[in-house]
Amino acid sequence: MLKARVFTAIALFVIFLPVFFLLPKSYLYIVLSFVISLAAWEWARLIWPNNPSRPVGYALFVQVVLLFSYLALHRTIFDSLSMSVVVLYFLQAMLLGSVFFWVVCAPYLLKVGLLKHLDRHTFFLGVVGIFVFVSAWYACILLRNTDLWLFISILIVVWSADIGAYFVGRKWGKTKLAALISPGKSWEGVFGGLGCVLMVFCVVKAFGLLDHLETHLQMKLFFSAIFLMGMSVVGDLFESLLKRLAGQKDSSQLLPGHGGVLDRLDALLPTLPIAAVILQLLR
DSSP states (O other): OHHHHHHHHHHHHHHHHHHHHHSOHHHHHHHHHHHHHHHHHHHHHHHSTTOTHHHHHHHHHHHHHHHHHHHHHTTSSOOOHHHHHHHHHHHHHHHHHHHHIIIIIHHHHHHHTOOSSGGGSHHHHHHHHHHHHHHHHHHHHHHHHHOHHHHHHHHHHHHHHHHHHHHHHHHHOOSEEETTTEEEEEHHHHHHHHHHHHHHHHHHHHTTTTTTSOHHHHHHHHHHHHHHHHHHHHHHHHHHHHHHHHTOSSSOSSBTTTBOHHHHHTTHHHHHHHHHHHHHHHO
């Protein structure tokens, strides 16, 4: 299992590193839209586990929304400034709605265990998914357009937290974080992830990569990284809740050793929109 996990992680790294650095931005956004649509398909599979056709339609709808938004923003087909402005406001509303869900609603739902009867909440979760996936794609555009290394840095923060949580939790995890939702996750793993994030920040600081920023901005970045790490845990737990309610161990089997695309993106779904909003507030 661990060998398959490591092999798949290396393969994904080898595939997506050239995508981020070599592909023109326009092609990158289209590739990301297909990845997001796969995650949307898996999300819908968890919501409607007994209806195989509905997840396909759901993923296609997300894909159409993303491609339409892309074409409107770049005025590729719709050569209209007003259409671009409308789509821009739509995407910004999706971004803010997603951030509200992850920061306010998701922790509450995890605490009270909203979804004891999944079939009663499928419409709500379907609408939430549209916000989540559209905003994650739009956040990628905002962050990538601002600075490639900023985008990569956010990915590194989330992935380092995930790696630290996995190995520390596997070795020393005893105190359950949310036993009813995800028995394998522990508080020791959370602190292991936090330790990895702090280590990454210290390395970046030691190499002087933040020296061009004023001290107060460095502190804001530090606390933002800690907050993003915490929100990555919320995203991970919320997907675990959906899987438990659907009676599934993984969102799919598309990635050997990792489960599905959603299993790899669950921590990024809250952190990317939140990072994009933080960036807008700091600029």
